[in-house]
Amino acid sequence: MSEPVIRAEQLTKTYGRAVAVDHLDLTIEQGEVFGLLGPNGAGKTTTILMLLGLTEPTSGKAVVAGFDPLRQPLEVKRRVGYMPDQVGFYDNLTGLENLRYTAKLCGFRGKDADDRISAAARRVKLEYAMKKEVRTYSRGMRQRLGIAEIVMKGASIAILDEPTSGLDPQASREFLELIRSLKHDGMTIVLSSHLLEMVQSICDRVALFNRGKIGLMGRVGDLMSNVLGGTHVIRIDALGAGVAEAIAKVPGVSRVVPEGGRLRVEAIGDLRADIARAVVGCGGDLKMIDAGEASLEDVYTRYFEGVPNAA
Amino acid sequence: MPREGSAFAGVGAVMMKELADNLSSTRMRLLEGLIFITGAGAVYSTIGAVKEVIGEDPFIFLRVFTTGIPPLPSFVGFLGFLIPIIAIALGFDGVNGEFNRRTMSRILAQPIYRDGLLFGKFLAGLATIAMALTALWLFVIGLGILMLGLPPSSEEVWRSLAFLIAAIAYGGVWLALAMLFSVIFRSAATAALAALSVWLLFAFFWQMLVVLITPILAPADPYNIASQVHTVEVGLGIARLSPNTLFSETALAFLNPAERGQNLGVLLPAQLQGAISGPLPFGESVALVWPQVAGLFAAFILLFTIAYVLFQRQEVRA
Numbered sequence: 174m175s176e177p178v179i180r181a182e183q184l185t186k187t188y189g190r191a192v193a194v195d196h197l198d199l200t201i202e203q204g205e206v207f208g209l210l211g212p213n214g215a216g217k218t219t220t221i222l223m224l225l226g227l228t229e230p231t232s233g234k235a236v237v238a239g240f241d242p243l244r245q246p247l248e249v250k251r252r253v254g255y256m257p258d259q260v261g262f263y264d265n266l267t268g269l270e271n272l273r274y275t276a277k278l279c280g281f282r283g284k285d286a287d288d289r290i291s292a293a294a295r296r297v298k299l300e301y302a303m304k305k306e307v308r309t310y311s312r313g314m315r316q317r318l319g320i321a322e323i324v325m326k327g328a329s330i331a332i333l334d335e336p337t338s339g340l341d342p343q344a345s346r347e348f349l350e351l352i353r354s355l356k357h358d359g360m361t362i363v364l365s366s367h368l369l370e371m372v373q374s375i376c377d378r379v380a381l382f383n384r385g386k387i388g389l390m391g392r393v394g395d396l397m398s399n400v401l402g403g404t405h406v407i408r409i410d411a412l413g414a415g416v417a418e419a420i421a422k423v424p425g426v427s428r429v430v431p432e433g434g435r436l437r438v439e440a441i442g443d444l445r446a447d448i449a450r451a452v453v454g455c456g457g458d459l460k461m462i463d464a465g466e467a468s469l470e471d472v473y474t475r476y477f478e479g480v481p482n483a484a
Numbered sequence: 485m486p487r488e489g490s491a492f493a494g495v496g497a498v499m500m501k502e503l504a505d506n507l508s509s510t511r512m513r514l515l516e517g518l519i520f521i522t523g524a525g526a527v528y529s530t531i532g533a534v535k536e537v538i539g540e541d542p543f544i545f546l547r548v549f550t551t552g553i554p555p556l557p558s559f560v561g562f563l564g565f566l567i568p569i570i571a572i573a574l575g576f577d578g579v580n581g582e583f584n585r586r587t588m589s590r591i592l593a594q595p596i597y598r599d600g601l602l603f604g605k606f607l608a609g610l611a612t613i614a615m616a617l618t619a620l621w622l623f624v625i626g627l628g629i630l631m632l633g634l635p636p637s638s639e640e641v642w643r644s645l646a647f648l649i650a651a652i653a654y655g656g657v658w659l660a661l662a663m664l665f666s667v668i669f670r671s672a673a674t675a676a677l678a679a680l681s682v683w684l685l686f687a688f689f690w691q692m693l694v695v696l697i698t699p700i701l702a703p704a705d706p707y708n709i710a711s712q713v714h715t716v717e718v719g720l721g722i723a724r725l726s727p728n729t730l731f732s733e734t735a736l737a738f739l740n741p742a743e744r745g746q747n748l749g750v751l752l753p754a755q756l757q758g759a760i761s762g763p764l765p766f767g768e769s770v771a772l773v774w775p776q777v778a779g780l781f782a783a784f785i786l787l788f789t790i791a792y793v794l795f796q797r798q799e800v801r802a
């Protein structure tokens with residue numbers, strides 16, 4: 174395996190006595206889509222800022238694209254595109270003017286800059302709005318302009334903080350498609366998100382942050398079997414005394430948890446028939462049974478049930 | 485921590501962008517209108533009085549700058565008030581504006597240092613001030629030629645150019661102060677108010693303060709000349725903590741060749757002997773106020789350095 178493009182070793186950031194990131198170890202490989210998950214205040218943004226050299230770590234070190242973000246920040250920032258949480262642009266300038274400014278900051282001039290910008294705008298399907306002032310842009314358009322900036326820069330690594338927050342489902346879907354196409358071009362992508370469904374569908378690996386530490390890290394599928402001890406979650410709406418106990422006795426069921434008036438059952442396979450029999454067998458009234466594959470959300474819920482939460 | 489790459493990467497790009505913003509902003513239109521109207525008004529009303537002494541004064545043109553007809557202050561007096569306002573208007577939202585627009589972290593993620601952003605913004609503000617003042621200077625000279633019907637002598641041109649440079653430096657001090665507040669306060673309105681309070685203090689209350697404080701710090705003994713001289717010196721020292729004092733003294737020396745220090749509190753040996761009066765050569769006028777000019781630069785460097793250090797330590801997240 175080649176050298177990882179991002180490596181953090183014992184990366185730590187404290188604010189006064191509060192520890193925002195706590196001895197974090199992390200490696201991200203070339204071409205991966207890596208998700209940073211965790212509740213508010215878990216330290217995702219702080220980690221990202223340290224990787225970019227925008228915040229100085231209290232201790233520990235990071236290597237990004239072969240450079241130290243602290244000593245060689247310009248080298249790192251030339252290769253990494255960053256889209257902050259709630260990305261802002263100059264509202265009084267057009268999309269084009271905004272990108273021209275960034276292009277100049279990156280040292281691209283004249284025709285080179287204009288070619289890069291128009292290619293990037295085409296890539297994110299924003300050509301039609303490039304001559305409009307950014308104040309007229311929707312949230313989704315701003316996000317796409319943020320991606321266009323990263324493409325224009327020719328970054329080999331993109332770090333996106335909450336890229337889909339505030340997007341409607343349609344816009345999110347399009348956005349995910351865009352991220353997939355960037356991955357297809359070989360870009361390494363790190364994104365933080367609360368939208369677990371999205372992370373699940375797009376990330377090769379995820380890290381679950383909690384109180385500045387990574388609680389869990391790995392492929393989504395592996396996490397599911399590790400944390401849930403099975404990959405199936407079945408939701409049941411059933412009335413009757415002792416229903417939960419009866420279900421728990423079904424072989425293969427690992428857990429039964431009440432959830433919003435229903436039951437969430439975690440099992441090693443699709444045991445719907447067995448469970449239905451158990452419910453009926455104990456005199457219960459089965460109103461609904463719904464099998465889904467386990468989602469990252471289930472992993473997340475399960476994980477944070479077990480640990481004291483930060484936020 | 486040693487770091488690689490130029491601190492000035494991006495200065496040019498930032499400066500050009502900010503300059504374009506400055507020059508196209510409504511804020512700038514308003515300020516330009518304000519200074520041109522007051523400048524033109526001051527000069528126009530002055531020229532009538534100046535005309536009467538044509539032939540008596542070899543430096544008639546410089547009089548256009550320095551003559552005030554009460555209750556109006558002279559053109560120089562007007563600039564002493566207005567330059568800080570322009571500088572504050574250009575600088576008060578320099579850094580916090582980037583945070584408030586949420587552009588700061590995105591811009592700093594480009595391959596530049598924070599230095600580049602701060603220098604670029606400062607240079608753009610200074611260039612804007614320089615352009616406005618140069619335009620105003622040309623306007624006044626032009627008006628003078630038209631109304632007095634004679635061109636300025638070369639010495640008058642040099643002296644008024646030196647004054648122009650001093651005025652720009654004075655603008656630089658206030659710009660650095662405004663940018664310092666834009667680093668300290670996240671709210672642009674607070675930064676503007678803080679800068680305007682400092683301006684009020686120096687423009688209107690400083691002289692009063694000097695009069696109040698000096699006798700406390702250095703009481704004068706009526707029977708002791710040395711102690712009286714000391715009191716005067718302390719008073720001048722305090723007065724010169726104000727950039728406004730430094731500017732008006734510099735302007736006085738540059739624009740009034742007869743000024744030998746009598747109004748600056750400097751006691752030249754020649755003057756003590758009471759031997760010489762009449763105009764000083766330009767070079768000697770410069771030497772006379774060199775400390776004041778240096779003071780303006782020192783104030784600027786101090787303010788800019790504080791702003792720089794604070795900005796380097798600031799968290800980038802809004």
Ligand SMILES: Nc1ncnc2c1ncn2[C@@H]1O[C@H](COP(=O)(O)OP(=O)(O)OP(=O)(O)O)[C@@H](O)[C@H]1O
Pocket residue numbers: 188191192193194211212213214215216217218219220799
């Ligand atoms: N400038 C600061 N001063 C003090 N504490 C800070 C500062 N910035 C962040 N923190 C703290 O560091 C911790 C981690 O914050 P961070 O923003 O990295 O979390 P996050 O995972 O990105 O959260 P979110 O999902 O809300 O974006 C939080 O507890 C936060 O309060």
Ligand SMILES: [Mg+2]
Pocket residue numbers: 217218219258334
């Ligand atoms: Mg965050």
